[in-house]
Amino acid sequence: QVQLQQSGPGLVKPSQTLSLTCAISGDSVSSDSAAWHWIRHSPSRGLEWLGRTFYRSKWYNDYAVSVKGRITINPDTSKNQFSLQLNSVTPEDTAVYYCAREPKTVPGMRSWFDTWGQGTLVTVSS
Amino acid sequence: DIVMTQFPDSLAVSLGERATINCKSSQSVLYSSDNKNFLAWYQQKPGQPPKLLIYWASTRESGVPDRFSGSGSGTDFTLTISSLQPEDVAVYYCQQYYTPPAFGQGTRLEIK
Numbered sequence: 404q405v406q407l408q409q410s411g412p413g414l415v416k417p418s419q420t421l422s423l424t425c426a427i428s429g430d431s432v433s434s435d436s437a438a439w440h441w442i443r444h445s446p447s448r449g450l451e452w453l454g455r456t457f458y459r460s461k462w463y464n465d466y467a468v469s470v471k472g473r474i475t476i477n478p479d480t481s482k483n484q485f486s487l488q489l490n491s492v493t494p495e496d497t498a499v500y501y502c503a504r505e506p507k508t509v510p511g512m513r514s515w516f517d518t519w520g521q522g523t524l525v526t527v528s529s
Numbered sequence: 530d531i532v533m534t535q536f537p538d539s540l541a542v543s544l545g546e547r548a549t550i551n552c553k554s555s556q557s558v559l560y561s562s563d564n565k566n567f568l569a570w571y572q573q574k575p576g577q578p579p580k581l582l583i584y585w586a587s588t589r590e591s592g593v594p595d596r597f598s599g600s601g602s603g604t605d606f607t608l609t610i611s612s613l614q615p616e617d618v619a620v621y622y623c624q625q626y627y628t629p630p631a632f633g634q635g636t637r638l639e640i641k
Contacts, residue, residue, distance in 0.1 A: 440630075449634050452629060452631065465629070501579075505626075512560075513567065513626040513627070513628075513630070514584070515569035515581055515626055516571075516579070516581065517581050519579060521578060522577075
């Protein structure tokens with residue numbers, strides 16, 4: 404059974420960097436049959452996909468247009484986890500952040516999110 | 530980008546009665562070459578992450594009770610709970626995965 408365990412600070416100051424980590428058990432961040440995502444949930448923006456990382460002979464990333472230029476998602480194969488960094492945060496980045504797994508059932512095609520982390524409320528405030 | 534719109538925003542149904550939640554996408558999420566709709570449904574209870582219920586618009590995830598069913602194709606989809614149980618009180622979301630993922634705004638389901 405796949406489980407995702409999130410960690411990271413719940414309070415970040417404006418203009419600083421939000422950093423979260425998602426530790427994977429029961430699967431591998433290097434799996435060629437999964438992709439690893441970050442999603443956030445706020446009252447103003449609802450559930451918003453942020454980006455993903457995945458391995459298919461090499462590492463790939465893609466990011467939502469809304470946060471492109473501020474976001475980095477990195478795998479850490481030594482710890483079997485992946486991370487989110489969001490730079491230059493503002494109060495609008497206040498949200499519950501989730502990591503999630505996308506199982507790759509059809510090569511080259513997207514699929515759903517079958518496993519989620521527990522969520523981390525991140526508040527951007529001075 | 531594909532925009533997902535759910536209706537109604539909230540719904541109150543009596544125990545044992547049918548609940549129907551609708552979801553509309555701004556573009557078709559049907560992949561015509563294999564006739565699959567790239568649409569999922571999730572249930573979210575307070576303080577918990579979303580839980581996958583349905584994928585490919587109508588395939589129930591393992592362990593999901595058979596009172597939950599999904600239907601629709603192209604741009605119009607429906608989640609039906611055939612006989613509402615107390616544990617079904619939650620917010621329900623649709624999500625397309627045809628393009629970069631996008632979620633509906635959610636439908637809050639309560640007991641009448």
